[in-house]
Amino acid sequence: xxxxxxxxxxxxxxxxxxxxxxxxxxxxxxxxxxxxxxxxxxxxxxxxxxxxxxxxxxxxxxxxxxxxxxxxxxxxxxxxxxxxxxxxxxxx
Amino acid sequence: xxxxxxxxxxxxxxxxxxxxxxxxxxxxxxxxxxxxxxxxxxxxxxxxxxxxxxxxxxxxxxxxxxxxxxxxxxxxxxxxxxxxxxxxxxxxxxxxxxxxxxxxxxxxxxxxxxxxxxxxxxxxxxxxxxxxxxxxxxxxxxxxxxxxxxxxxxxxxxxxxxxxxxxxxxxxxxxxxxxxxxxxxxxxxxxxxxxxxxxxxxxxxxxxxxxxxxxxxxxxxxxxxxxxxxxxxxxxxxxxxxxxxxxxxxxxxxxxxxxxxxxxxxxxxxxxxxxxxxxxxxxxxxxxxxxxxxxxxxxxxxxxxxxxxxxxxxxxxxxxxxxxxxxxxxxxxxxxxxxxxxxxxxxxxxxxxxxxxxxxxxxxxxxxxxxxxxxxxxxxx
Numbered sequence: 001x002x003x004x005x006x007x008x009x010x011x012x013x014x015x016x017x018x019x020x021x022x023x024x025x026x027x028x029x030x031x032x033x034x035x036x037x038x039x040x041x042x043x044x045x046x047x048x049x050x051x052x053x054x055x056x057x058x059x060x061x062x063x064x065x066x067x068x069x070x071x072x073x074x075x076x077x078x079x080x081x082x083x084x085x086x087x088x089x090x091x092x
Numbered sequence: 093x094x095x096x097x098x099x100x101x102x103x104x105x106x107x108x109x110x111x112x113x114x115x116x117x118x119x120x121x122x123x124x125x126x127x128x129x130x131x132x133x134x135x136x137x138x139x140x141x142x143x144x145x146x147x148x149x150x151x152x153x154x155x156x157x158x159x160x161x162x163x164x165x166x167x168x169x170x171x172x173x174x175x176x177x178x179x180x181x182x183x184x185x186x187x188x189x190x191x192x193x194x195x196x197x198x199x200x201x202x203x204x205x206x207x208x209x210x211x212x213x214x215x216x217x218x219x220x221x222x223x224x225x226x227x228x229x230x231x232x233x234x235x236x237x238x239x240x241x242x243x244x245x246x247x248x249x250x251x252x253x254x255x256x257x258x259x260x261x262x263x264x265x266x267x268x269x270x271x272x273x274x275x276x277x278x279x280x281x282x283x284x285x286x287x288x289x290x291x292x293x294x295x296x297x298x299x300x301x302x303x304x305x306x307x308x309x310x311x312x313x314x315x316x317x318x319x320x321x322x323x324x325x326x327x328x329x330x331x332x333x334x335x336x337x338x339x340x341x342x343x344x345x346x347x348x349x350x351x352x353x354x355x356x357x358x359x360x361x362x363x364x365x366x367x368x369x370x371x372x373x374x375x376x377x378x379x380x381x382x383x384x385x386x387x388x389x390x391x392x393x394x395x396x397x398x399x400x401x402x403x404x405x406x407x408x409x410x411x412x413x414x415x416x417x418x419x420x421x422x423x424x425x426x427x428x429x430x431x432x433x434x435x436x437x438x439x440x441x442x443x444x445x446x447x448x449x450x451x452x453x454x455x456x457x458x459x460x461x462x463x464x465x466x467x468x469x470x471x472x473x
Binding site: 032 | 130321393394
């Protein structure tokens with residue numbers, strides 16, 4: 001693929017496949033690594049697009065089975081809140 | 093495997109210690125971390141850096157660290173951008189008593205060469221015009237304070253250390269530390285056994301557990317502190333706005349997001365790093381009280397991370413008579429990121445028996461042995 005600089009992986013933070021490849025070459029090979037160094041998944045959608053794309057890409061690129069490629073940890077406010085948590089004031 | 097030194101923890105303290113030792117010529121340094129890059133407190137911190145402190149020790153550690161950050165990109169030969177935004181901290185006093193304490197703080201800071209200023213309300217409003225004038229009585233401001241990207245700063249230290257020959261291993265967890273005749277001889281992890289005469293405990297939230305593996309009782313504990321980030325907007329705020337009494341720090345980072353955090357006085361000790369809706373509610377109330385204009389910002393995300401708390405809210409940096417070869421850099425009480433340059437420099441000097449840049453006796457574990465009355469740092473959120 002020659003147009004990796006035109007392929008957007010993370011739409012919220014404008015991260016291209018070329019940047020992902022560059023970071024992988026520096027040794028940042030997990031989703032959490034890439035999030036910290038490139039901000040993938042830190043935007044308003046919280047990785048709902050790039051998480052899936054990167055999971056597939058990292059599995060192929062690094063020859064891992066896809067089950068072994070973890071993506072990000074979803075953070076509040078993204079997730080729905082259970083009625084029980086509202087009543088009890090629970091965490092997460 | 094044989095190593096000259098093994099550092100536990102690849103957070104900002106661990107990478108700074110590794111870099112400083114390697115720069116002084118130590119070879120065969122290995123750093124292990126139980127998680128991914130910046131997975132602990134460093135990657136979760138607010139990443140503010142300030143020289144405005146209330147104890148002389150913290151003032152000096154912080155001032156010298158900020159001076160390093162000013163030149164870090166060049167010194168470490170980092171190709172990336174550490175995103176150092178040096179536009180000061182504006183710290184709000186909300187009562188006459190706090191204002192009086194701040195006047196003492198500024199006198200101390202000025203005596204140590206820190207260019208902090210005490211400001212009346214109108215002067216503070218010139219710096220951040222949208223502050224609620226009814227929410228504070230006076231303020232202090234120091235232009236050398238600021239904010240960095242914690243991931244890039246850690247990466248800068250790590251890359252520089254790697255160039256000097258330091259090796260790193262992630263997802264590797266220390267399971268035991270082996271001693272003989274009160275001397276370090278090795279470290280076991282879930283992947284490897286190392287023979288080494290020196291172990292550095294820079295394990296952040298887990299530094300007490302690492303100490304116990306070596307038979308060293310470090311009087312620290314961890315507690316969860318939370319932060320939220322908003323959507324990015326055009327730049328509107330230069331300095332960090334902070335208040336100890338209102339329990340808030342709030343900074344717009346170069347990316348455009350606002351980061352704000354506060355502590356929970358009822359938090360339980362432990363390693364949990366959860367997010368709670370109570371934090372969101374309290375944070376939102378405080379932020380909009382002090383800066384009503386921020387009320388229209390959308391929250392994008394919240395998270396938690398560990399503060400490693402020491403009895404006097406000042407770091408523990410040094411070795412111990414109890415076990416030769418065991419060194420620690422922990423108990424930063426929420427400020428390990430901003431002090432990291434001095435942490436690395438001082439601990440490398442201590443380990444190599446060199447004259448130290450600051451009086452290290454005041455930094456060591458020994459200060460807790462015979463007294464329960466410490467010089468407790470009050471300028472903490």
